[in-house]
Amino acid sequence: MTLLERGERVGKKVLATGNGRCNLSNTAIEGASGSAYYNNPDFVAPTLSRYGCEVVRAFFEELGLLTIADERGWVFPRTRSANSVLDVLWAQVRRLGVEVHTGCTARRLSADAHDEHSEHRRLLVETDKQDFAGRAVVLACGVVPDLAALACQQTLGATPILGPLKTAAEPLKGLDGLRVNCRVRLLDGRACVGEETGEILFRNYGVSGIAIFNLSRLASPGQVLSLDLFPELTEAELMALLTERLRLLAGPLRPSAELNAADFLTGTLHARLALAVLSAAGLRPTEVLNPTALPRLAHVLKDYRLAVRGGPTEVQAQVTRGGLDPQQFSPATLESRTHPGLFAAGECLSIDGPCGGFNLHWAWSSALLAAIQATAAMRS
Ligand SMILES: Cc1cc2nc3c(=O)[nH]c(=O)nc-3n(C[C@H](O)[C@H](O)[C@H](O)COP(=O)(O)OP(=O)(O)OC[C@H]3O[C@@H](n4cnc5c(N)ncnc54)[C@H](O)[C@@H]3O)c2cc1C
Structure with missing residues (x-):
């Protein structure tokens, strides 16, 4: 032999x-x-x-x-x-x-x-x-x-597969090195072609982590990653949580005029991720949070989107x-x-x-x- x-x-x-x-x-x-x-x-x-x-x-x-x-x-x-x-x-x-x-x-x-x-x-x-x-x-x-x-x-x-995915750069701003537990769905148009739950790692070029490695077997440019940052709650439950939170935080101890959007999310998400979510929801961190913005915010927290631009390189795979x-x-x-x-x-x-x-x-x-x-x- x-x-x-x-x-x-x-x-x-x-x-x-x-x-x-x-x-x-x-x-x-x-x-x-x-x-x-x-x-x-x-x-x-x-x-x-x-x-x-x-x-x-x-x-x-x-x-x-x-x-x-x-x-x-x-x-x-x-x-x-x-x-x-x-x-x-x-x-x-x-x-x-x-x-x-x-x-x-x-x-x-x-x-x-x-x-x-x-x-x-x-x-x-x-x-x-x-x-x-x-x-x-x-x-x-x-x-x-x-x-x-x-x-x-x-x-x-x-x-090359089983590696990080390259995504659009804009939603990644300020997130490099951050790890977060979430549910990730891979969308091809309206169809969900893959779903994973676990820790993902944001990089300046895209996202990594075991959940992403597994989705890289199915991903191609043009598809979209949808991150559910509150997988343990439905969107309606998250909306109820945010509404109650606004009632508590903007209550008698803290006049609502002082509660800006960034303060509202403090303690719910990593501060850098909170800023990225606010930006995706079209909110400025310093603006006073209007209750009418809550449905938009709840939606982005359940569906934070990253457009897939490419798969892993040979070295990464x-x-x-x-x-x-x-x-x-x-x-x-x-x-x-x-x-x-x-x-x-x-x-x-x-x-x-x-x-x-x-x-x-x-x-x-x-x-x-x-x-x-x-x-x-x-x-x-
Ligand atoms: C960083 C990393 C981590 C991984 N972790 C895991 C893990 O934890 N669990 C898991 O299940 N999988 C893991 N994998 C995948 C796994 O390593 C591969 O699927 C597996 O090694 C494939 O085995 P193979 O024998 O087919 O090929 P290889 O392991 O690539 O072996 C092929 C061998 O053939 C030799 N060779 C190639 N061409 C020639 C030639 N022309 N003449 C003579 N020799 C040649 C190469 O030098 C090499 O030694 C990992 C891969 C990487 C890169």
Whole structure:
């Protein structure tokens, strides 16, 4: 068995995952419903039904890695260190006597010309160092420029996802670095195409945070993010709260003539966000708050809008969608429909899921299936 890696170190990316803690799977990936989290549920279903979360955890535990799941079902190594994941995988590579070539970039795959007339055709992998021939090849290289030559087929366009979104600049004024818990809906015209609840982080170019990362799988320029800054209340309940608040704050102790719009929101929202909300509602912070402005204010607090201008850059994204079209591979074996002996696993296939361990789970589970099928192909 031979492993080719273009970098100086195998598995380097694993060390960066989950902020160095490696969120390696998710307990929701069990049974038929697990596949619904992915962009191509029908394709991933046969792999996930064989290699669900429990099986993947058992695989790692057999290698010596203890795992734990947090209250959300996100699975981590018990050490909370991605190094432990790489260490146990390395130990197994050594136990199995795998021949490892680092600093070796695969360039092209083809049928071995010397073997064309043999019953068992071999595949030839050309690299920048030397050629390798074998009865089975598993591609697990992510979405890279050489992918079409490595898989002998056209690739789908690459789109970076699971990262921050660029938005219109005006509503972000003064908000850079601010975190807020809210419900976010992604609107395409009037239709809501995605909804997430959680912490978002304002940046000077747009918004970030896990909720936004997940929406970046669905977002495109021209759509709108609608932030509900009071998800725990309906608009009518919020209106009642604001009305009561005005009655209290502009009561006998504080003449209404002195209660300006900024003072009215003090204590409800972070001061910088309050200013942005007032601006979106067309109110100046220093103006005396007129009760007739309350419905407008309640509405903006429930529907603070940011126009989407673009998705994450390659550097910001955790995953690249695109690469190999799953239609060209058998979902039961992950073998190429056109090149027998060629198998694909992980991100090089256009499969992605949300944050929470779904992408690494796909990488492990598809690699387990492809490896078993490739071994069978070598022995046949
Ligand atoms: C910062 C960050 C954090 C993340 N956190 C999480 C997380 O916590 N949980 C989660 O589920 N997912 C996470 N992900 C996503 C996850 O890391 C990927 O989905 C997963 O690593 C994909 O695995 P893969 O083996 O398909 O590809 P990769 O991990 O990209 O590995 C491909 C390997 O192939 C090598 N290679 C490429 N081309 C060639 C070539 N031509 N010849 C030889 N070698 C080649 C590369 O150098 C690389 O080592 C994160 C991603 C990032 C960037």
